[in-house]
Amino acid sequence: MSAPDTKTCILNAAEKLFAQNGFHNTSLRGITSLAKVNLAAVNYHFGSKDALLQAVIERRLLPLNRLRQEKLAAVLTQATTSGAPPATKQLLRAFIEPTLAFRHSGPGAEDFIAMIGRALSEPDQTVRNCFLQLVMPLFQQLFKGMQQALPQLPSQVLLTRLQFTLGAMSQVMCNSARPALQLPGLGEPLTDDQLADELIGFVCAGLEAQQ
């Protein structure tokens, strides 16, 4: 059903395997056999394995970044029109909620988010650069907004705290597909909405902590 398009089949299979096994631990043969296409199709349609990775990331990250950018811009313009600085929590919401909600935007999206969550600490330059290049403008926008929301914080401190924020966030992104940390007998795990609220509350408190 659904996708007779060879290119899309390859993208879907690559996304799943890159997310599950990492870029270097995924072979083109694994991808093409999962996608049920010929091995040479990857190089024909994308040129190389690196270019395939770029395509996999761009396909989902460009729309997601556009959405996050819009939500951030909405918070910022609404703040300037009202004359008040933007609220930390609103900025965080604009950045985090679309990201976590994206996991349920369709099949494979959860894998993709796990992959992106890992990208920041990725040792391989191929993956990290491809990700950083796409996400840096958005991060700078978030940083500028936070400078307005928390003007008393020195810029370096703010940057550091935003790194903590990304770290907490990426932990959620990676571990929603397959939780690494589990303890027995703690009852029901949190729902996705609860998880998002917890994350936002956590990093908001951390960002606003007095020095």
Add this chain to the structure above:
Amino acid sequence: MSAPDTKTCILNAAEKLFAQNGFHNTSLRGITSLAKVNLAAVNYHFGSKDALLQAVIERRLLPLNRLRQEKLAAVLTQATTSGAPPATKQLLRAFIEPTLAFRHSGPGAEDFIAMIGRALSEPDQTVRNCFLQLVMPLFQQLFKGMQQALPQLPSQVLLTRLQFTLGAMSQVMCNSARPALQLPGLGEPLTDDQLADELIGFVCAGLEAQQ
């Protein structure tokens, strides 16, 4: 100078390359040529590449875990003798400060910490299981201490917030060797002591945030 011991040379080289390039993107030939030993020495002394990874991790993580465990136990016993619950910040200090200080415990230690910081979100089971198996008892001890420090928090919420904590922490561990996120013209970056204080203050505020 220093290390004519073949086994140690291999461990040092493997540690550096595993940390810089990841486990799967590091070849035994790269390790042995950096260590200036014969290729077969790895299999002779360690048995396999997987076993070498385990040895690399255990060499540093066992002493580090022992130190963290002792500091945690000290906080906990001092709390029980005083009758009061342990303080969140003291528990965090016992867990975080030795970890960050470990980066300066000698050559290669910073690389090792970066590798450990990545381990939680590692897609590869070889690396993640090896790490989790060594760190889970310590994490459970931290969890129990936090249950005493924050008794009003439901266990699942506490677990989730501790995951955020580990995420923020791993971000510091990974990015101290090579910072991924940098913005131009922000002045001097934080010193290591400032960084540790910031991290502890951030996650402490997040853990203690009211629901």
Add this chain to the structure above:
DNA sequence: AGCCGTTTCAAACGAGTGTTTAAATTGCCT
């Protein structure tokens, strides 16, 4: 029908991988 650009296919290429082997070398012992 015949053509032609696009796509698919099986097969092979050269390079790199972890591991094994058997001989050579070393260093310590009586």
Add this chain to the structure above:
DNA sequence: AGGCAATTTAAACACTCGTTTGAAACGGCT
């Protein structure tokens, strides 16, 4: 000095990798 176990060495093994090739199949066109 000779013997012996531990170590080192060069070479090869079987395999997987990303990529390339040239022919085959497809699909819309006049």
